[in-house]
Amino acid sequence: MLEIVTPTSLSSLSNSIANTMEHLSLLDNNIPGNSTLITAVELERFVNLRSLALDFCDFTAEMARVLTDNNHVPLQRLSLLVHNVSVMHKSLDNMPNDEHWKALSRKSTSLRVYIMAFDIKSEDMLKILKPSIPLERIHFDSYITCVSGAIVDLISRQYDKFLTHFILMNDVIDTSGFPDLSDNRNEDPLVLLAWRCTKLSLLAIHGYTVWAHNLIAIARLRGSDLKVLEVTEESIDFDQGELADQDVDPVHNLIEQVSLGLGQPWHAVMDIESLSVFTEPNRHFYREMQSFSEDI
Numbered sequence: 001m002l003e004i005v006t007p008t009s010l011s012s013l014s015n016s017i018a019n020t021m022e023h024l025s026l027l028d029n030n031i032p033g034n035s036t037l038i039t040a041v042e043l044e045r046f047v048n049l050r051s052l053a054l055d056f057c058d059f060t061a062e063m064a065r066v067l068t069d070n071n072h073v074p075l076q077r078l079s080l081l082v083h084n085v086s087v088m089h090k091s092l093d094n095m096p097n098d099e100h101w102k103a104l105s106r107k108s109t110s111l112r113v114y115i116m117a118f119d120i121k122s123e124d125m126l127k128i129l130k131p132s133i134p135l136e137r138i139h140f141d142s143y144i145t146c147v148s149g150a151i152v153d154l155i156s157r158q159y160d161k162f163l164t165h166f167i168l169m170n171d172v173i174d175t176s177g178f179p180d181l182s183d184n185r186n187e188d189p190l191v192l193l194a195w196r197c198t199k200l201s202l203l204a205i206h207g208y209t210v211w212a213h214n215l216i217a218i219a220r221l222r223g224s225d226l227k228v229l230e231v232t233e234e235s236i237d238f239d240q241g242e243l244a245d246q247d248v249d250p251v252h253n254l255i256e257q258v259s260l261g262l263g264q265p266w267h268a269v270m271d272i273e274s275l276s277v278f279t280e281p282n283r284h285f286y287r288e289m290q291s292f293s294e295d296i
Helices: 015-020 061-067 084-088 098-107 124-126 149-158 187-198 212-225 240-244 250-262 281-294
Strands: 021-024 051-055 077-083 111-120 136-144 167-172 202-206 229-231
Touching: 021 281, 051 061, 061 098, 077 084, 077 281, 111 124, 111 281, 124 136, 124 149, 136 149, 136 281, 149 229, 187 202, 187 212, 212 250
Parallel strands: 021 051, 051 077, 077 111, 111 136, 136 167, 167 202, 202 229
Antiparallel strands: none
C-alpha cells in the first residue's frame, strides 16, 4: 500500500487478519515529523510474520524484542530503508543494539536482512551497522553523501558470512571526479570485499572510481560465483602504466580479463539507465524487497 498507509491503518485490522498475516511492508516518506506507521504494541498481534519491511528509524529495540517472543514465528526476512529525511526527522536512539540482533538471530537462524541507505552520513552508518546483523544485501544510494572506504571495509569484515548483494550508487551531478575508495590505502576496499565475502553474487557500482586492475582482481577472486558485475563505463579508470603500453588496448584487455575471470562474457554498462538498479530509490527498494522475500 504505497503512500496511502496512515498511522491508524494497522489498528483498523481485526485480530484474525493480524494473526494470519505473513508479510508486512510499511513505507511512507510523506508523513512528516515523528509519525510512525507501527508501534511495538501493534506488532505483538502479528504473530505469523515471516517478512517485514520498514523505515529503519521505525524498527526499534522494543520491536526486536517483540519479534523474539515465543508466540511469534521466526522472522525470515527484514528489509530496512534508511533515508536521510527520516533520520533528520526521527532518531536513531531507539534502534536495536547488538544484543537485540543476536537474540533475533538465535530465534531464527535463517533470518536475513536487506538494507538500503540513501544519503546517510558515515557516522550514522557506523551506528547502524551492528556486528550481529545477518546482513545479506546492502544498497547505498546518494546525491550528496558518498560512502567511505572505511564503511566498505567494515561491511566486508562484519558480514563476510552473509553478504550476497553489494550496490554502490552515486548520482552526482558533477562527473569531473568520482570519489576513489582506494585513496591512501594499501588495498582497495572493493577488492577486499570480493576476497572476504565468499557468497557475493551481485556487485553493482556507479559514480565511484573503479580502477581497471582492481576490477580484474574482483572478477578473478569471485569467478563464476559472481553472477552479476555491473560497473558503468564512466566509473572505470586506468592507471598510467596501462595507458602507456602501446601494444595493448587497455579497454579490450579489461573486457577480456574480466570475462576470463568470471567465466562469461562481460562488458561495462554503457548507459546508466541500463543498470538493473537504476530507478527511483523507493521503487527499487520495494521491488528488491519483494524479490528478497519471495521464496519464504
